Amino acid sequence: MKRNYKVLLLMVLLAFASCSFTTKSFDDSDKDKMLIHIIKNILKEYHFDPIAIDDEFSADFFADYIETIDPLKRFFYASDYKDFEKYKLTIDDQLKVSDLTFFNVTHERMMKRIQEAKSLYKEVLSQPFDFSKDEVLDTDSEKLSFVNNRKELKERWRLQLKYSTLINYDDIYKEEIQAKEKDSLHVMKTAVEIEKEAREATLKSLDIYFNDNLDDLTREDYFAVYVNAIVDEFDPHTYYLAPRNKEVFDQRMSGKLEGIGAGLQKRMDYIKITYLVSGGPAWRGKELEIDDIILKVKQEDEKEAVSIVGMRIDDAIKLIKGPKGTKVTLTIKKIDGSIKDVVITRDVVELGETYAKSSLVEKNDKKFGVINLPSFYLDFNDYKRLNAAADVKKEIERLKAEGIGGLVLDLRGNGGGSLPAVVDMAGLFIEEGPIVQVRSTGESKEILRDKDKSITWDGPLVILVNEISASASEIMAAAMQDYKRAIIIGSKQTYGKGTVQNVMNLNNVVRNNTLGDLGALALTTQKYYRINGGSVQLEGVKSDVVVPGRFSYIDVGEKDKTNPLPWDEIDAANYKVLDTYYDYNETISKSKERMRNNAQLKLIDENAKWMKSKIDETLVPLNYEVYRATNQKNEEESKRFDAISEYKTNLTFKSHAYERKLFTSDTTDLKEKRERWYESMSKDVYIEEALNVLEDLKMSYAMKKVAHTKR
Incomplete structure (x- = not known):
């Protein structure tokens, strides 16, 4: 509601009228502290149901934040977690004085572990995988605990990378079968050759993920995750838009989308489809559905697909988007667990179709x-x-x-x-x-x-x-x-x-702001009720x-x-x-x-139950024959x-x-x-x-x- 937004913004401006910054030089730490100070006070004063920032908040935030930055528990050790746990009940005290100690400690440790992981995944992928061995991967990360040493961490990476390679292996094998069916003279690749090619594709994806994506992340990007974890404790619809994400949000509001015409959202390490734009390329193709997971993206002029599992959503979108008329192949994991390739011709999507x-x-x-x-x-x-x-x-x-x-x-x-x-x-x-x-x-x-x-x-x-x-x-x-x-x-x-949200431009809060773009905050300010009172x-x-x-x-x-x-x-x-x-x-x-x-309707109900049963199956076979038979x-x-x-x-x-x-x-x-x-x-x-x-x-x-x- 426009009127309520203006009233809220006026109140915020009055509350922060004394915040004037004219000093010529600030570092990232100054900006981050001010951002925490502003958001903390806005939440306290104007959130519909503000929660106390106390020890209980601190403990909940601690668990949720660690889960957010390392959901698959493939970076931190149990010893890291123990080090972080020292702050479990003091994060609230830090927030009250805009102290960034907990963020700095976890951020510095994560940077170190990411560098170690680079050598670790290359080490794992330097050796062939044995797809005849009876192994399984449990995709339910909530069952995992942090590992105790490098040997255990390497084993965790090995299982996850073996699964990624197994998907590539299956794709290549199917391509070979199809090639043989089209041309009886086609000489099929051996299992050894297919495994090597599949492993190299996984390596390429990991190189892109680490070198082109993780290395491209700035402190501001990581800090935005930290801030979002704070505001997420208040409710699921209050969220922080960092400057870069705010630009994407503003473009979304401009009336046009370019690409496949689908809404994407990152959940854990996966990119999911949340909606399809009516009339858009994905909608016209009839093959993509809400809740499909995009595993890989392949451009029409490239031979190999790039895995986007674990990738930052902005970077995944860059791969999926492209000029009108070009084709992109998405490797999709359907809600029933099946995996298929979907080819889409990109187009300009007018929001008028919505x-x-x-x-x-x-x-x-x-x-x-x-x-x-x-x-x-x-x-x-x-x-x-x-x-x-x-x-x-x-x-x-x-x-x-x-x-x-x-x-x-x-x-x-x-x-x-x-x-x-x-x-x-x-x-x-x-x-x-x-x-x-x-x-x-x-x-x-x-x-x-x-x-x-x-x-x-x-x-x-x-x-x-x-x-x-x-x-x-x-x-x-x-x-x-x-x-x-x-x-x-x-x-x-x-x-x-x-609930009702208002989006607040934080740059309007600080007078004479020399700190740079502060982004925006979507804030839950109201609750609505039926006319019967419920x-x-x-x-x-x-x-x-x-x-x-x-x-x-x-x-x-x-x-x-x-x-x-x-x-x-x-x-x-x-x-x-x-x-x-x-x-x-x-x-x-x-x-x-x-x-x-x-x-x-009876058949639709049976299908819904069947899909739920497939979602509940979290154990994935890593033996190729078993994997193929299951599919x-x-x-x-x-x-x-x-x-x-x-x-x-x-x-x-x-x-x-x-x-x-x-x-x-x-x-x-x-x-x-x-x-x-x-x-x-x-x-x-x-x-x-x-x-x-x-x-x-x-x-x-x-x-x-x-x-x-x-x-």
Whole structure:
């Protein structure tokens, strides 16, 4: 919320008005100390639920920070940990006076261990691996303890590098098999030759990782990790943006992405895909999915792929991005554990593809509308230029002109966005009234209302959600559920993010700043509540009709994050459940009965359970025959789920008249993008059920109105 951000910034500026730095020369230590001082005070004064920086904080931070900088326990020794442990209960005291001793000690030791690791991995990779030996690697790093000596550390590196080489070995072996199938005269490489080539590829990846990535990291980069570990103790959505990361953030906000059109996030040592941009190269290719792990990246003009396991995310992105029209091959580890290569042609991705879009759909000679909304976007500087609510209103009007009898609002995968946008959007479906309640620490609640008495759509409404529908999506679904204005179909619960953040430019805090760019801080300043008084924090929004999905058994919600804020509730706002002729209870009962007997959903549920079982398998065989047999078994097992993507409804999707006119002068492949979307929806069992519900709502409306008229 723009107004709240300005008030917060003004308060911060006043609080730090006395901080004036005009001395001409400062070193990194001065800047780091000032950064700690500023952030510590901002967290104390303005975080929604500030925690005490005491011995308990110190112990928790100590464990989390060590886990962050050495998650696979492949750098530090047990003796290092013992040295660090001396500070376990004094970090809080250091932070209070901006003392950097703990950071300096761990940073200097890490620099030393990184240099030692350079010789260690080269030593390991100088000898062939025996892939006929029965060994396993446990990928669950939480089970690991720190090693006692170099011999034990070398063994840990050996197992991890053997696994990396095994993946390369499998790739090369498959290429040889394919080459032989294409050309019977092709002389296949021997196992010895394949092992050597695979090991050299691993060595090259490690050289790049250490020499081009780790060596390129500055003290500022490492200190940003330290600061982020501090603020992460407050909640998972408060985070520090170092100057270099702030530039990336600002570019993200500019309206264009270049590359494959996917959101990436580093979790432990791995780079995961968090979202796909609609219309982007990855989305068009249909092979990448959310939660896929990218193991390696290969450029089209290079023979060997580069491993990005353990790589800094900025450096991984540099490898994945590239000029429009060039190809990149990503080695992906799927959620079921299978590994495959995916070739993507890079392109310029317009964020406009993440805006609202709609479709007409015909079912049993009746017309309905579907609106897909990937986020609640809003341009705070020009409200009229870019506004999700205004765009959705336009789409509703265009669908109404075609004579639709019901509307589906698809918020699956919608991670949220602007509070003003969701308040305005909810107002499209009710006459007027409260939409959401917002509370800041120590202040009375604020009720955000729809004050416009006009209603854009008063007909049957269904909202689709899933486990990663978050924040503003949850506000929208909750408000419509509380008013009994819509039926919510989707996961058992939504994501469960009930907090509001503001991004603060720290350079505006220090007067006459000569310390250089300080970056920015995303700060949790408020919590929002349903109009019935309950919070969606942790609990999310419970669907009226629960259907299984691919995330049903996977830890993806707020409750699975580190240090989430607790659930609570406040007094309900003054609102009235809408009095309509729609029989929601009967309609929900009918939908639940259909869902219980739906073969497609049963198969989706079985697939979700199977994927969870694969995630829980942390032991990886390092014997190639066993590894290959395991992969083949998984591939065979997964074939029974092919029917999920082969499912077909009898629904017909098409564009409304306004969009059809655009096709004649379009230069952005809009028609092709829409046809791809329609094809996807024609296989979507959730859209199919949403339309069944709309039909039932229309029928219940007609019957109750007739009954009322007879009375």
